[in-house]
Amino acid sequence: MKRRAFVFGGVGAVGALMVGWTVLPVRQRLTTTAPLQTEGSEVALNGWVKIDADNSVTIMMCRSEMGQGVHTGLAMILAEELDADWSHVRVENAPPDKIFNNLQVVVDGLPFHPDDHRLVRRLADHVTRKLMREIGEIATGGSSGLSDLWVPMREAGASARAMLVAAAAQRWRVTESACRTEGGKVFDGSGRSMTFGELAAAAGRQPLPDKLRLKDPSRSAWWAGRCTGSMRGPRQMVRHVLASTPCRPTCCTRACSCARPPAAA
Numbered sequence: 001m002k003r004r005a006f007v008f009g010g011v012g013a014v015g016a017l018m019v020g021w022t023v024l025p026v027r028q029r030l031t032t033t034a035p036l037q038t039e040g041s042e043v044a045l046n047g048w049v050k051i052d053a054d055n056s057v058t059i060m061m062c063r064s065e066m067g068q069g070v071h072t073g074l075a076m077i078l079a080e081e082l083d084a085d086w087s088h089v090r091v092e093n094a095p096p097d098k099i100f101n102n103l104q105v106v107v108d109g110l111p112f113h114p115d116d117h118r119l120v121r122r123l124a125d126h127v128t129r130k131l132m133r134e135i136g137e138i139a140t141g142g143s144s145g146l147s148d149l150w151v152p153m154r155e156a157g158a159s160a161r162a163m164l165v166a167a168a169a170q171r172w173r174v175t176e177s178a179c180r181t182e183g184g185k186v187f188d189g190s191g192r193s194m195t196f197g198e199l200a201a202a203a204g205r206q207p208l209p210d211k212l213r214l215k216d217p218s219r220s221a222w223w224a225g226r227c228t229g230s231m232r233g234p235r236q237m238v239r240h241v242l243a244s245t246p247c248r249p250t251c252c253t254r255a256c257s258c259a260r261p262p263a264a265a
Helices: 003-023 070-082 119-135 145-172 196-204 233-242
Strands: 049-051 057-061 088-093 179-182 185-188 193-195
Touching: 049 145, 057 070, 070 088, 070 119, 070 145, 145 179, 145 185, 145 196, 185 196, 193 196
Parallel strands: 057 088
Antiparallel strands: 049 057, 179 185, 185 193
16 A cells, blocks of 8 residues: 555545544533442432432532532522422532533633624534533633533433433323422322432432423423522531631731821922
């Protein structure tokens, strides 16, 4: 084989692989490489949410809370899609995994105007998201927390909700379409109900749904324009108190320096 033919053939093969890789969608951000760690009767339904037998819902949080309310906003998105009881929702730091990478913060930094919707912009966004999904990092900044995780959080809530409904339908021997969710419970047409905690173990044995059905916005219970209070765990409270508590070592002395403007002529 001639050198020129080998070089052209190699370039063509690499180009074909790059085109094939580019046209594929961004890899899923629903399940982690390793299963989430659970304690006691907790059950992980995907890489974002765990449900305990006491009906508590734990949402994995991969963005830093610095007073901007990102923990509350992201938890509300998932809890609303799940139809969870907000009083039983808490957050937990997410483990290192590529599904938690911040794709949007890099996409927002591309040299395009926000109103630019040309094909080259869409292609650049798509390729950047694919790259950051694999080689990006877990980061907080650029007002990207909600925009980056809007879809993954909704999909995680919808997936967990579908598994809970499937478990309830099997228990009651009814169709899944005959069941509905509300306030941390699954109901059927006859009025029977079971809490998410009661169904968690059975839901954990259900397969992930092949197709996710996100809720219609008209079914939104409280995620828009309603005050729910801040999502702040005990450790965050401790850090907040320590950071805001004045500290004055006993060995220090007080000093005061005063200055006045020069007298007017």
